[in-house]
Amino acid sequence: MINNKRLEHEMEEVSKFGALKPRGINRLAYSKEEKEARAYLKSLMLDLGMQIREDAVGNIFGRLEGREDLAPVASGSHLDSVPYGGCFDGTLGVFTALEAIRVIKEKGFSHKRPLELIIFSCEESSRFNMATMGSKVMTGKLDLDKIKSLKDKNGISIYEAAKDFGCDVDNLDSAKLKKDDIYAYVELHIEQGPVLENKQIPVGIVTGIAAPIRYELIIKGRADHSGATPMNMRKDALVTAAKIIVGIEDIASQKIWKTLVATVGFANAVPGVLNVIPGEVKLGIDIRDIDKNNLEKADELIIELIENLVKKDDLKYELKQLSKDYPIKLDEELVDLIEQEAIDLGVEYIKLPSGAGHDAMHMPEISTLTGMIFVPCKEGISHNIAEEVNMNDVFQATEVLSKTLLTLANK
């Protein structure tokens, strides 16, 4: 039903804005490249007869009115990328949503509710160290002070960048939406994990979005000469750090969890040279689950592990919680509806959690129903120029998305 060639062509066209050679994109939030991509998209939205509105931080809403004046059914994602990112994270969700809505209009299917395409501003945390800025503003989580205080590495604040981008950012409050202002929001995204590809399934119906608890752990030993200090006189912070890394892996790998993951992303030793025993090591710890109880249980076990191992080795530590977000369970009613559409279309699917965060996390606060559809990405790789999808998976997932939006728009 959808136009595969057109979708494929538009994905190729949009990949030119910020294109890297041989592949990938650099399309940071509020950059010239993002502006170009938005202009291209807006021209397609106008061709489709959408009414376009931009809010105070540049979130774009493209609307096709329905038969009745009801809360709209929306789909979309973001056009900004991480530095040296791939062509699909975010952008695929925007262009599949456009195609899904466009085909409804082209085929003349009647819809009671308006259909909206939403493009969120500044979803990636790369530029301003904060993710999902656009949906946070939409759900009233950020004020002007915060927007002015978060700066990129050149000292430019979100406020300045948005203003420079042409946004009426001083009217920040006007961007805030209320509960049920949107009837349903369904976002298509690449999985950013290996599960769908491993199982060779084109569609993942997302049951929940995991939230991370994050720590910075500093282990304090004593820097000594690595040649002159007998093994039994050492306070080697890296050895204790290594025991903690192995311990966290063991805890997270236990069979008692279903969806828990825990990762140590770095282990920075100071001074970090061959002839000195590491006196201090900084670990970055990320614990996630869509199950809030298990997340908290694992968090406790990991804190206990750190305490015990550091004490046993007679070292000291500082544990700083960087963030603690709660996981979001997506609406079962919508999961069931997407499932039924997939069955009707004969598209293979599984249900799975999202380990990565998305704008959809915030949408339950303003949207009656919120859901997500995943497509496999090659080797689970994302945030990388090597990000890749199989377009046949994308076509099938877009059919499911389009049918889902149409069904929702007649509820």
Place this chain on the structure above:
Amino acid sequence: MINNKRLEHEMEEVSKFGALKPRGINRLAYSKEEKEARAYLKSLMLDLGMQIREDAVGNIFGRLEGREDLAPVASGSHLDSVPYGGCFDGTLGVFTALEAIRVIKEKGFSHKRPLELIIFSCEESSRFNMATMGSKVMTGKLDLDKIKSLKDKNGISIYEAAKDFGCDVDNLDSAKLKKDDIYAYVELHIEQGPVLENKQIPVGIVTGIAAPIRYELIIKGRADHSGATPMNMRKDALVTAAKIIVGIEDIASQKIWKTLVATVGFANAVPGVLNVIPGEVKLGIDIRDIDKNNLEKADELIIELIENLVKKDDLKYELKQLSKDYPIKLDEELVDLIEQEAIDLGVEYIKLPSGAGHDAMHMPEISTLTGMIFVPCKEGISHNIAEEVNMNDVFQATEVLSKTLLTLANK
């Protein structure tokens, strides 16, 4: 017998060249600060009536002739420091040697052999990534090409720095000495380890100098999204690295060794951020012993450990040997002689190996007898502004050094 006040005063004076506040020094090889320290030292050597000679890389030889034209008895160390280093590493060996020789002359003790004070150039590896440059040149281990190829972080080669320092570096070959050109070389140095301080012993007689085998190990896993990749689908390079760190610690801590140590100095994860599973980790490994057989045995065990753990986790690795030096056993005859002097003076001592490298490592190639005397340093800390000694230990060790030099000079 030695002049404690004078030695203490001169150590204070020399610590002003490159002084940091509140303490420590920055006195890199061939720097303005080292030049000032050398000028101060040379003025004291001239006061003592020494003949001063500098070789092609700036190694200084200060000589007091003996009754006969024989190979000299020498002592000394280096004046360069690591960045943000302490006041005692190297410098203490220079000024205690000066005091030890000076007191022999002042007291009018007759000596058959000449007495020499040697100051080695560029002992620290900090500036040019190569340690003990001066003694390597003296023992013919470096040619002009090598001297020209080793550069500091500003791209200045040893060759250029030495030339700029006033050295006749084109005549490099003239700096080379032959076997037995020196009869005995005895170097006093801070221990750079905690053994003497822990035992509260002022003098360590060094039995051998450990040599490191060093590796750079790159563990190759796969960088995946840390939220979206289930535990059983990961190839986390940092987890495998952590097992290796713990395994190396276990091997080195076995009771079968006496003097073996092994250290992982850093574990640099790539990309090293919280939302990506480390795809690659680089470990720096340093294995040392004064026992060559045990060093090689431990080396084999560690290589086997790496192979097994990486294989078990289904990852890949690259192991690059950075250096493999052989440990030096110091002359037993000289160890016995130093021991006898300590006994005669009533100074407490123990025998111990040196885990750190020193210019003395190379001296057996040109010196008939080579020995070292250690003094305790506070908490074993060195290469650090917090480097500290107890001057009462230094005074006792200098007495032993002076008596040892006098005895050797009459052999």
